[in-house]
Amino acid sequence: MATIKDIAQAAGVSLATVSRVINDGPKVGSDTRKRVKKIMEEMGYRPNANARALVTKKxxxxxxxxxxxxxxxxxxxxxxxxxxxxxxxxxxxxxxxxxxxxxxxxxxxxxxxxxxxxxxxxxxxxxxxxxxxxxxxxxxxxxxxxxxxxxxxxxxxxDNVTGGRLMAEYAINQGHEHVAVISSQYRIDDPNQRLEGVRTAIKHANLVLPESMIEYATPDQEGGELAMQNLLATGAKFTAVLAYNDAMASGAMTMLQDHGIAVPEQVSVMGYDDVLLAKYCRPKLTTLRYPxxxxxxxxxxxxxxxxxxxxxxxxxxxxxxxxxxxxxxxxxx
Amino acid sequence: MATIKDIAQAAGVSLATVSRVINDGPKVGSDTRKRVKKIMEEMGYRPNANARALVTKKxxxxxxxxxxxxxxxxxxxxxxxxxxxxxxxxxxxxxxxxxxxxxxxxxxxxxxxxxxxxxxxxxxxxxxxxxxxxxxxxxxxxxxxxxxxxxxxxxxxxDNVTGGRLMAEYAINQGHEHVAVISSQYRIDDPNQRLEGVRTAIKHANLVLPESMIEYATPDQEGGELAMQNLLATGAKFTAVLAYNDAMASGAMTMLQDHGIAVPEQVSVMGYDDVLLAKYCRPKLTTLRYPxxxxxxxxxxxxxxxxxxxxxxxxxxxxxxxxxxxxxxxxxx
DNA sequence: TTTCAAAGGGTATACGTTTTCAACAATTAT
DNA sequence: ATAATTGTTGAAAACGTATACCCTTTGAAA
Known part of the structure; x- marks a missing residue:
């Protein structure tokens, strides 16, 4: 691959001049500039990003x-x-x-x-x-x-805490008094914060969220299915489910439907993130938009x-x- | 950021030796090696990938x-x-x-x-x-x-031609004699090839695929909806729809359901690609797996x-x- | 003792750029 | 006419690394 030196030689100028042409530097005559540019074109010159990075430190x-x-x-x-x-x-x-x-x-x-x-x-x-x-x-x-x-x-x-709170408040405002939560099993901040927000809203509405109404699983479709299965198995009564993310929400819906429970008529479901699948799944997911x-x-x-x-x-x-x-x-x- | 030279100085050896240590080169004593390594650790040395690429041309x-x-x-x-x-x-x-x-x-x-x-x-x-x-x-x-x-x-x-053929053959084997096709409006190879495969299979089964049964649109959810809308508007009769990809298939299903047409009971739909959403949408999409x-x-x-x-x-x-x-x-x- | 090979290590150059500094030519001001 | 200025160009050093080549030491074989 042609280097700056090759160009300089072919154009009969110095390295410095070629470099100036490349970078649209100020101090080079318009005729020289044109000539050098033409030669670069002809020889298919491509600046070496590595050499550049080395000397400019950028x-x-x-x-x-x-x-x-x-x-x-x-x-x-x-x-x-x-x-x-x-x-x-x-x-x-x-x-x-x-x-x-x-x-x-x-x-x-x-x-x-x-x-x-x-x-x-x-x-x-x-x-x-x-x-x-x-x-x-x-x-x-x-x-x-x-x-x-x-x-x-x-x-x-x-702000995941607020997110969790908004979610729960919305469900509560829709009249839901018995909500279940499907959370992620990974103990990183996000699920904890979202859960904290949910808890705040529920307490504030004078409702309760017993530990038995919270299921933890992997934050994907399968996790959502599993969590819902467990929830159903305990015989817990709930009319709304707040999921950690859209994939889990989708899994939860599938499991509900497989059990002959209509969504949202019998149980409502909310997601979080608003990724692509929220629009694709049926029913379309009400969710929190993470921009x-x-x-x-x-x-x-x-x-x-x-x-x-x-x-x-x-x-x-x-x-x-x-x-x-x-x-x-x-x-x- | 520390360079090889700094390390050499601190260790009281030459650049070459440090370089050899870095690359696990052969000609350096085990005690020197250990010492240099320790100093590199202490000074938080990180090789400069750009300089490296420049000299090695890799x-x-x-x-x-x-x-x-x-x-x-x-x-x-x-x-x-x-x-x-x-x-x-x-x-x-x-x-x-x-x-x-x-x-x-x-x-x-x-x-x-x-x-x-x-x-x-x-x-x-x-x-x-x-x-x-x-x-x-x-x-x-x-x-x-x-x-x-x-x-x-x-x-x-x-092999998109075979893919298109497999798709159509499957539908035909399921007894569908009137199939519609939803294709991409972009005139690149993929849709053409898939369509070619579909045509082959249909001809081979002594069926027909009139141009009026093919709709072209953008290869996404919206395009699928639009294409299906057009198909329905023409009053064409079909029992199966072959879509260019899963997103279009999903859009088509939505539109069908919005018109009170049950999928798959009244009209069957097939996708292509088997991306995530194929599993998420309802009914789950029968599709061609693109690995x-x-x-x-x-x-x-x-x-x-x-x-x-x-x-x-x-x-x-x-x-x-x-x-x-x-x-x-x-x-x- | 001499000879030699092997092991360990150093010197210097190259990689392809950018940039500082100095030099030169041409133009303008004095 | 000379001095000052401007515009254009080149030489050389630097960026951080790898490596070919050379030098020294050491111990063993002859």
């Missing part, structure tokens, strides 16, 4: 750490990031961290080896201290879906901004609140 | 070009690639090309600037010649979901292999055939 790329790509939620996240990197001519380096400490760590470190100065990371397995440490090393380090007070201005996150794509774009912009030298403002954070999307899976009782 | 990364990340199909594709890159300690560079000539081209060129020697690309907008040209420049250039005879040994693709994740993994392995110097074998290609996944959206008539 990589023109952004690292993304997510859990698993096949999860629609993360696909949306990645898409949100991609839309802004494309606008800025920035390349994405992608790593999956599958919510495991070791893997997440390796993902970030690999990115660091590539000297990306901007990063959007979704980490649930790493502890606060480690992440704060990284944020000191990488100017454009931004967390998504996580809040760490120490680096609040680098966090783009969803992950928008948030991811925000995070990417932030990362790029910080990376370019702008200092994160103190006392600032980027909190989003989910909103109810009304569809067909819940009715007034 | 980038230890793989480029991926897809259409849009939020499409579940591509999310699966990316995931398939990721699973093998992770195993090989290779970093993913991701670019989206949104099925537009200009964007796809830019995506590949950016990857080229980063000197990735392995690439998995999904391109529908670029012509054969351009892609063949790229394949000559990049040793590990592999196409997914596309077949170009000239570089057959770099193509991992699905995209497996294929993407294969493509990534191939790309890495070719990139590492192994020459593509002549007269070899990587053709996959879809299989029917029987669920609930079609019944015997």
């Amino acid at each position: 990589s023109a790329s952004l690292g993304v750490v997510i859990a698993e790509l096949h999860d629609p939620f993360f696909a949306m996240l990645a898409h949100g990031v991609e839309s802004v990197t494309r606008k800025n001519n920035v390349q994405i380096l992608l790593s999956a961290g599958s919510i495991e400490k070791e893997t997440e760590l390796r993902a970030i470190e690999t990115l660091l080896e590539h000297r990306v100065e901007a990063m959007v990371v979704h980490s649930k397995a790493l502890d606060d201290k480690t992440l704060v440490e990284f944020s000191k090393q990488v100017p454009g380090f931004v967390l998504i879906n996580r809040y760490i007070p120490e680096i609040a201005n680098r966090c783009v996150w969803l 992950v794509e928008m948030m991811a774009s925000k995070a990417a912009e932030l990362a790029l901004k910080y990376a370019s030298g702008k200092k994160p403002e103190e006392g600032l954070t980027f909190k989003y609140t989910p909103t109810i999307i009304k569809r067909d899976s819940i009715v007034r009782v | 980038s230890a990364s793989l480029g991926v070009v897809i259409a849009e990340l939020h499409d579940p199909f591509f999310a699966m594709l990316a995931h398939g690639v990721e699973s093998v890159t992770r195993k090989n300690n290779v970093q993913i560079l991701l670019s989206a090309g949104s099925i537009e000539k200009e964007t796809e081209l830019r995506a590949i060129e950016t990857l080229l600037e980063h000197r990735v020697e392995a690439m998995v690309v999904h391109s529908k907008a670029l012509d054969d010649k351009t892609l063949v040209e790229f394949s000559k420049q990049v040793p590990g250039f592999v196409l997914i979901n596309r077949y170009i005879p000239e570089i057959a040994n770099r193509c991992v693709w699905l 995209v994740e497996m294929m993407a993994s294969k493509a990534a392995e191939l790309a890495l292999k070719y990139a590492s110097g192994k020459k593509p074998e002549e007269g070899l290609t990587f053709k996959y055939t879809p299989t029917i996944i029987k669920r609930d959206s079609i019944v015997r008539v």
Whole structure:
């Protein structure tokens, strides 16, 4: 592959001049510029991003750490990031961290080896201290879906407590007095916070949520089915079910229907996240919208901004609140 | 960030020795090795991937070009690639090309600037010649979901003609004599090939497929709804509908149900791809499985292999055939 | 004792860029 | 006419790493 030197030789100018042409530098005559450009075209010259990154200490790329790509939620996240990197001519380096400490760590470190100065990371397995440490090393380090007070201005996150509360309040306002909850079995923040919000709303309405009305399972379709099966097996009475996410909600609906229980006529179901499937499943899912794509774009912009030298403002954070999307899976009782 | 030079200085050895330690090189005593390693640990040394790539002319990364990340199909594709890159300690560079000539081209060129020697690309907008040209420049250039005879040994693709045929045959074997087709309005290969297969099967069964029974729309939920609406508006009689993909199938089902037509009791529906939503929608979709994740993994392995110097074998290609996944959206008539 | 090989380690160059500094030519002001 | 300025160009150093080549030491074989 042709290098700058080849071009310089062919054009009869120095390396410096060619470099200036490439970068639209100021100090080169218009005729020379034209000539060099023509030769670059002819020889199919392509600047070497690695050499460039080495000398400028800027990589023109952004690292993304997510859990698993096949999860629609993360696909949306990645898409949100991609839309802004494309606008800025920035390349994405992608790593999956599958919510495991070791893997997440390796993902970030690999990115660091590539000297990306901007990063959007979704980490649930790493502890606060480690992440704060990284944020000191990488100017454009931004967390998504996580809040760490120490680096609040680098966090783009969803208020899950409020989300949980909204969910429960909506069900209660629809007249439901006996609600069951299907939560995730993974003891990370998200399910705990959502559950906390639900509990708050229920207490505030002078209702109760016995432990027997809460089931924990894997946060997917199968988990939702299993959880609902268990709920039904205990013979508990409920008219509404609040699920941890849309996949679990969908699984719960399937299981209810398999037992001849009509949704939403006999039991209402609510999801969380509003990913694609919420629109596809029947009945269409009433759910909480997690604007992950928008948030991811925000995070990417932030990362790029910080990376370019702008200092994160103190006392600032980027909190989003989910909103109810009304569809067909819940009715007034 | 500490460099090799800093380490050398701190350890009182030369650059070469440190480099040897880093790469597990042969000519360094075990005590020196230990000492250097300890110092690297202490100083938090991280090799600079850019400098490395520059001197070795190997980038230890793989480029991926897809259409849009939020499409579940591509999310699966990316995931398939990721699973093998992770195993090989290779970093993913991701670019989206949104099925537009200009964007796809830019995506590949950016990857080229980063000197990735392995690439998995999904391109529908670029012509054969351009892609063949790229394949000559990049040793590990592999196409997914596309077949170009000239570089057959770099193509991992699905036999869409057979897929279309299987689909139609299955419907016919279930006793359906009047089938309608919902296809994609984009005039790329895939829909044409699937349609060709359908036509073959229908002709072979001595049935007919009038043009009025084929509707074209955008290959998503909305397109499926629209296409079905048009089909119903013409008053055409059919007992089965073959959709271009699962999203369109889902849209078609929605529209049918909205018109009070029971699926599958009155009209059967078949999808294609078997993405997530096929399991989530109601009734569960009978569809053709496109093993995209497996294929993407294969493509990534191939790309890495070719990139590492192994020459593509002549007269070899990587053709996959879809299989029917029987669920609930079609019944015997 | 001499000779030699092997092991351990250092020097210097190359990779492809960007950028600082200095030099030169041409133009304008004095 | 000379001095000052502007515009255009080149030489060289630097970025962080890998590696080919050379040097020294050591111990064993001759």
